Amino acid sequence: xxxxxxxxxxxxxxxxxxxxxxxxxxxxxxxxxxxxxxxxxxxxxxxxxxxxxxxxxxxxxxxxxxxxxxxxxxxxxxxxxxxxxxxxxxxxxxxxxxxxxxxxxxxxxxxxxxxxx
Amino acid sequence: xxxxxxxxxxxxxxxxxxxxxxxxxxxxxxxxxxxxxxxxxxxxxxxxxxxxxxxxxxxxxxxxxxxxxxxxxxxxxxxxxxxxxxxxxxxxxxxxxxxxxxxxxxxxxxx
Numbered sequence: 001x002x003x004x005x006x007x008x009x010x011x012x013x014x015x016x017x018x019x020x021x022x023x024x025x026x027x028x029x030x031x032x033x034x035x036x037x038x039x040x041x042x043x044x045x046x047x048x049x050x051x052x053x054x055x056x057x058x059x060x061x062x063x064x065x066x067x068x069x070x071x072x073x074x075x076x077x078x079x080x081x082x083x084x085x086x087x088x089x090x091x092x093x094x095x096x097x098x099x100x101x102x103x104x105x106x107x108x109x110x111x112x113x114x115x116x117x
Numbered sequence: 118x119x120x121x122x123x124x125x126x127x128x129x130x131x132x133x134x135x136x137x138x139x140x141x142x143x144x145x146x147x148x149x150x151x152x153x154x155x156x157x158x159x160x161x162x163x164x165x166x167x168x169x170x171x172x173x174x175x176x177x178x179x180x181x182x183x184x185x186x187x188x189x190x191x192x193x194x195x196x197x198x199x200x201x202x203x204x205x206x207x208x209x210x211x212x213x214x215x216x217x218x219x220x221x222x223x224x225x226x227x228x
Contacts, residue, residue: 101150105167
């Protein structure tokens with residue numbers, strides 16, 4: 001079974017770039033679409049975007065101007081960069097597999113990122 | 118403001134049947150399949166129902182999903198205390214560039 005683990009700084013300063021990595025184990029990174037989702041404390045889920053191993057991406061229109069996703073097949077990892085962050089970007093960030101039908105089948109445990117000076 | 122609309126809360130007693138609704142539009146539920154997620158307190162969401170009414174391996178058949186037009190529903194029969202959680206619906210949305218949209222979530226309380 002595929003397992004995912006998010007990693008990255010837990011604290012980012014306003015206006016800087018948030019960078020997270022998701023490490024995949026128990027399966028090939030070439031077999032799925034990969035997605036990022038976030039959840040502010042006490043609030044609902046927000047889809048950030050997806051990437052395939054070919055490098056093709058789709059981003060949430062509300063975040064598109066600030067999001068970049070990439071994949072490193074040699075390391076079985078994919079990454080998220082979110083630029084010009086503000087306090088509104090404070091959330092638990094999850095990585096997940098994304099099937100063609102849109103189901104997020106396997107999730108990481110999530111990592112809290114706080115935007116604060 | 119979520120693209121898909123869910124009631125913020127629902128409740129039931131053990132053994133009861135509870136349904137949670139999810140309303141969307143022609144660009145999401147009306148033209149794509151619906152997925153449901155269960156999020157227990159302090160944990161990551163878990164896929165509960167995919168492609169409107171399919172259960173992943175390991176999900177009890179007490180959970181069922183349906184879709185009609187631009188709305189979908191999640192039904193939980195034989196309610197158990199461990200079903201107390203947040204439930205989210207989601208679907209692809211074809212407006213602007215293709216992206217996934219979620220409902221705002223429904224907090225289910227087992228009385």
